[in-house]
Amino acid sequence: MQCEICGGKAVTKAVVEGVPLDVCANCAGHGTEIKQPHARHVPEISESTINPDFSAMIKQARGKxxxxxxxxxxxxxxxESVLARIENGMRPDNATARKLEKALGIRLLGFSGDAVVQKQVLAEITLGDVVVIKKKRK
Structure with missing residues (x-):
């Protein structure tokens, strides 16, 4: 990137006479330097970590x-309609899930999914299991 005033290597942005420009360190003094805000990375708990049985947990805790x-x-x-939909199975956003955890004293977020899952071993499926053969009428 080149300095838009002198052609040197631009390292920052500055407002010179009302126009934002890419400028080098020497030319930055001709205007007001624009400070670039540092991007903050806030790790967000993904929705996949919400306990799969969240609706029943919320109903039970509210009833209790x-x-x-x-x-x-x-x-x-x-x-109230949003809360009703959440109790009926709609996944809440993370902010609402945190509010529910705090208000009801339950744990919804942070579900690791490492619980024991029983897998059913299926017999090998053959083509005959899938296709229904229709007999031609003569």
């Missing part, structure tokens, strides 16, 4: 605490 859906929705600052 004796909180009505409307009261919990107000406490979480979400609509």
């Amino acid at each position: 605490a004796g909180i009505e859906r409307k009261a919990l929705a107000e406490k979480l600052a979400v609509k």
